[in-house]
Amino acid sequence: MIWNKHYECMEREELRKLQGERLREMVQRVYDKVPFYRKKLQDTGIEPGDIRNIEDLNKLPFTTKQDLRDNYPFGLFTVPQHDIVRLHASSGTTGKSTVVGYTHNDISMWTEVVARSLTMAGVTNSDIVQIAYGYGLFTGGLGVHYGAEKVGASVIPISGGNTKKQLQLMEDFGSTALACTPSYAAFLGEALVEEQIDRKKIRLKAGIFGAEPWTEEMRTQIQNLLGIKAYDIYGLSEIIGPGVSMECRCQNGMHIFEDHFIPEIINPDTCEVLPYGELGELVFTPATKEAMPLVRYRTRDLTRLHPEKCDCGRTLVRMEKCVGRSDDMLIIRGVNVFPSQVESVLLEMSETKPHYLLVVSRENNLDTLEIQVEVEPQFFSDEVKELEGLRKRIHANISSILGISASIRLVEPNTIERSMGKAQRVVDKRKLT
16 A cells, blocks of 8 residues: 555656755755854855755755754744744753754644555554554654544554553554554563463554664564564654654565655765665755754664665665664774664574663773673573573674674563663763763
8 A cells, every 4th residue: 555656656856856846945944044054054155046956965064963952942943933833852861852843734744754654554544553652752652643543543542651551452442553662562562471361362463663773583573472564664853753764565674755854875974975775874854844954964873775666666765774873883892883783683592582781881991791681481490501501602692793702691581671662772881981
């Protein structure tokens, strides 16, 4: 199924022409309405008239999360306050939150792209969508909510947490689609087993999971636990929220809705624009956003783009699953380490659970990495020899993937704290600043 065939299947040249038109209008708007951008463009010697088509995109300066914090709360808005109908904010752990605003047209556009996304997962007006993303300042809950209503589905706005209630409503209301973070989906799957609920009583057929990186191994684990097909959705509040891109039934990358969000891949160190197929940092220009359009926003997410037409019929460029973030990336003894690499190894082993914690320390000026791994109950025995053998196998597999040696600590089931939202995978005890 395709929600909006005109834009999702548009010929590439026609799409690039549309992007160029929308980019020109956007650049003129931020130049006229936002002092920050006017000064930034003037400092780089760029005027709105210099942007004639999409090929001129790389002439424009980048925007970073720090720019949003420096202009907190409303300094990047292009419309007066009375035109703002919604405010969201990030839940950052350091510094000020990043605040984003929406006009009526922004909400309509957001609703449209989420409707496209849910349709890719097979959601129709016959479905019941249980939304276990958090509601509130976080964009996940309300973002998916409006899109689900747009396609005509029934919505259960339960938000995150309250796991027993989640399972009860899933069974009693006959939920057919689940939207939440992948780590919470895995947690719900485990809880389903622990509560001894007959999976035949659960009507779920699809899961729409995002807001944190996850691996193919975790996808398989979630699908087996819940008996569903799991789809990856991508978004970030600075651009719009969930619905920037989404997997179709082919699950060969997430289609970016390029008529609204213009993507680039850059080298995160040199800012050089990279060609299709190369790994780099994802950059977005949300050309149709009214309240707060950002010029070449650096997401810090690392991925690749592929332009080939998909077997589903869509011509939209596809982005691979993000392998991590350039700013979350751990550098340990000169080696780049992503939590997703560790997860991939652990989920291939039947003895371990998909819950782990990377603890980084510095001893005698040398970085150390301890990986705490939960072991499945049936394998966590008092037999020291068996556990030591498992620890050595995990150590060897991790070392092979990461290229460094890590200390492996096996812990009992349910030892590592569960999260109802984004899972915390890293504790960095080094003083790096």
